[in-house]
Amino acid sequence: MVNPRDAAALVVDPEIRVITIDELGILRAVEEDPASGRVTVTITPTYTGCPAMDVIRADIRRALAAAGHADAEVRTVYSPPWSTDWISEGGRAKLAAAGIAPPEPVRAPGVVSLTLAVRCPQCGSPETEQVSRFGSTACKALWRCRSCSEPFDHLKAL
């Protein structure tokens, strides 16, 4: 049997398929009841309005069933709220490699982070501009690089 934590950690985000839910910071806890062997997974949703959570729940249950843990329960907790700061260093590197500009660190609650520092994931130029608040999904904004004129997705800081 595969460790349930390892099995759940390999589930990828359905919208950003290069990054796992563990790297995104969505996966909060994986507990196995020693008596029954039943696994309970706790997740915290990312952006409100992201329709991906139902898919993630189903994917976690499927991954655990494949690892020998049938009938896993997936719980959703909203507190503390997910933040883009929970994305791991490895996750940020994967986002950049996939052409998605990772979110800038959120410095303090209530302080709007400067989006001027968004760098083009193609050429690294800071000469970028926001084209649309909404990219391919509600979680991402569409940006364009003024140096190489390539459009790219930017994961909004939260």
Ligand SMILES: [Zn+2]
């Ligand atoms: Zn560029």
